[in-house]
Amino acid sequence: xxxxxxxxxxxxxxxxxxxxxxxxxxxxxxxxxxxxxxxxxxxxxxxxxxxxxxxxxxxxxxxxxxxxxxxxxxxxxxxxxxxxxxxxxxxxxxxxxxxxxxxxxxxxxxxxxxxxxxxxxxxxxxxxxxxxxxxxxxxxxxxxxxxxxxxxxxxxxxxxxxxxxxxxxxxxxxxxxxxxxxxxxxxxxxxxxxxxxxxxxxxxxxxxxxxxxxxxxxxxxxxxxxxxxxxxxxxxxxxxxxxxxxxxxxxxxxxxxxxxxxxxxxxxxxxxxxxxxxxxxxxxxxxxxxxxxxxxxxxxxxxxxxxxxxxxxxxxxxxxxxx
Amino acid sequence: xxxxxxxxxxxxxxxxxxxxxxxxxxxxxxxxxxxxxxxxxxxxxxxxxxxxxxxxxxxxxxxxxxxxxxxxxxxxxxxxxxxxxxxxxxxxxxxxxxxxxxxxxxxxxxxxxxxxxxxxxxxxxxxxxxxxxxxxxxxxxxxxxxxxxxxxxxxxxxxxxxxxxxxxxxxxxxxxxxxxxxxxxxxxxxxxxxxxxxxxxxxxxxxxxxxxxxxxxxxxxxxxxxxxxxxxxxxxxxxxxxxxxxxxxxxxxxxxxxxxxxxxxxxxxxxxxxxxxxxxxxxxxxxxxxxxxxxxxxxxxxxxxxxxxxxxxxxxxxxxxxx
Numbered sequence: 001x002x003x004x005x006x007x008x009x010x011x012x013x014x015x016x017x018x019x020x021x022x023x024x025x026x027x028x029x030x031x032x033x034x035x036x037x038x039x040x041x042x043x044x045x046x047x048x049x050x051x052x053x054x055x056x057x058x059x060x061x062x063x064x065x066x067x068x069x070x071x072x073x074x075x076x077x078x079x080x081x082x083x084x085x086x087x088x089x090x091x092x093x094x095x096x097x098x099x100x101x102x103x104x105x106x107x108x109x110x111x112x113x114x115x116x117x118x119x120x121x122x123x124x125x126x127x128x129x130x131x132x133x134x135x136x137x138x139x140x141x142x143x144x145x146x147x148x149x150x151x152x153x154x155x156x157x158x159x160x161x162x163x164x165x166x167x168x169x170x171x172x173x174x175x176x177x178x179x180x181x182x183x184x185x186x187x188x189x190x191x192x193x194x195x196x197x198x199x200x201x202x203x204x205x206x207x208x209x210x211x212x213x214x215x216x217x218x219x220x221x222x223x224x225x226x227x228x229x230x231x232x233x234x235x236x237x238x239x240x241x242x243x244x245x246x247x248x249x250x251x252x253x254x255x256x257x258x259x260x261x262x263x264x265x266x267x268x269x270x271x272x273x274x275x276x277x278x279x280x281x282x283x284x285x286x287x288x289x290x291x292x293x294x295x296x297x298x299x300x301x302x303x304x305x306x307x308x309x310x311x312x313x314x315x316x317x318x319x320x321x322x323x
Numbered sequence: 324x325x326x327x328x329x330x331x332x333x334x335x336x337x338x339x340x341x342x343x344x345x346x347x348x349x350x351x352x353x354x355x356x357x358x359x360x361x362x363x364x365x366x367x368x369x370x371x372x373x374x375x376x377x378x379x380x381x382x383x384x385x386x387x388x389x390x391x392x393x394x395x396x397x398x399x400x401x402x403x404x405x406x407x408x409x410x411x412x413x414x415x416x417x418x419x420x421x422x423x424x425x426x427x428x429x430x431x432x433x434x435x436x437x438x439x440x441x442x443x444x445x446x447x448x449x450x451x452x453x454x455x456x457x458x459x460x461x462x463x464x465x466x467x468x469x470x471x472x473x474x475x476x477x478x479x480x481x482x483x484x485x486x487x488x489x490x491x492x493x494x495x496x497x498x499x500x501x502x503x504x505x506x507x508x509x510x511x512x513x514x515x516x517x518x519x520x521x522x523x524x525x526x527x528x529x530x531x532x533x534x535x536x537x538x539x540x541x542x543x544x545x546x547x548x549x550x551x552x553x554x555x556x557x558x559x560x561x562x563x564x565x566x567x568x569x570x571x572x573x574x575x576x577x578x579x580x581x582x583x584x585x586x587x588x589x590x591x592x593x594x595x596x597x598x599x600x601x602x603x604x605x606x607x608x609x610x611x612x613x614x615x616x617x618x619x620x621x622x623x624x625x626x627x628x629x630x631x632x633x634x635x636x637x638x639x640x641x642x643x644x645x646x
Binding site for chain 1: 344347349350352368369371373589592593594595596597598599632636637639640641643644
């Protein structure tokens, strides 16, 4: 297994140039004062299709050879990866098939189709999405792009941290949400190269701390699908590539509760005027908790990756109202 | 009456350097496709204290002489201008008094005090805020900074459009929300200098079209306080400075309904992941309406100033949920 390196992140950066947004790094004097640090928020909620996932999917599809491009890409996802593959395929002029559960939210089905992908539905209770996907891939010669455990996906996700550190300068700490570990491992590749002293933390929902358990156990631990509002981090296990990089390069994996995510969501809306999905609040929630526990040195330079902003408006309004 | 010029906007820019955020200019492929234009959104909701008002207030206070600085600034406002003067005074190390109605929202009173200003309350039904303010100003030797009808305030507000055009290049159209006309007139000074062919539209709430009436009548028309969700544009009349500039430099004043503002607020949240206050949706609502009425040429380069994001979270959640 050949792990991707920072050179792959740099190559991904060049491929994404002119296709991905170079998202802003925002500051908040209120956050700095309240939590006694210097925060740099890398706002991937402003990325194309609303999440960092575009970076990895586009990078992977952009590396297809001519035959792969003709046949196109296939993925299974009910979340941001679906839209990321669909949009990347459209931009690169290739077909895409996304295998989605038939009870996926109508808005997500519509958004995926709006990006031009063919959506194949399956029954979550009686059918195996991986088998369906593999069969379709074989029949049509399509290339399967997994949501995180793929060197090109990891390298693409790493470009967000690369841009963050290039703009903010060397960081003391970097907090990154952790589902399957694609963003965390990619960010670690970038941070280890550009800010070797930076401490890197992956952040999981408390209810779904399989990554934390895996680090402790020294092997990939699998859990049941966790109950959390962080729907982008409901993964059950890290990948082989992502775990290997996280184990080598990440200082620790910490967790945040759903209540902390709602507090973060309200802070982002009220003070920074940003819509952030629950998963996108993981990194900031952990940084705030570290500050409150006095484990974050005063005035530390803290990078926070705000991973996405794709949340159903009715659900978002309800979460804001309950805080 | 000496009207401010683009040179004053440039001087304001230099004063704001390092104090105001240079806010991002965001794009939206979805907006461009849906309304057939190239939109450039200048996001003043990400400005310090959450609105463009910081620019004008800081510019005015930064021009105080030593005696004025010692005595400080005074303003009457229940909205963004209150926080803008309070924060500017704190940054410049001078005292500030803000005269606010005693029934102003608790969050706004708290935010103004959090910025270090002394808040003086009055009864909206029995007391005259202008008389109170003038008396306090005389007693304490403080300088009154009005919310819009002041050359330094207008010049400061013009820096947002200056930055927008510098970053986006020449625009074909510029849409700006219009309350008392400070942002509209300042933007017009910048756009006339930097993009002479650009058509400039001020946008008022339909229920409060005093500016539109004033343009038609050729004199400042006063109206009753309008009923609209655009609380930042509930002004009853333009100022002498702002009207003179608008009359000379602005192509027209158009209006948007509250329903259009809610639709815009939902679009900003859902597709651009931004919290925008109702007043901040005026400019975009009018641009969309022009596109739908086919008065906006295909692929026109359209600047939209998103003026602010200060909206009570409970109210915001309710507006998102009702759309």
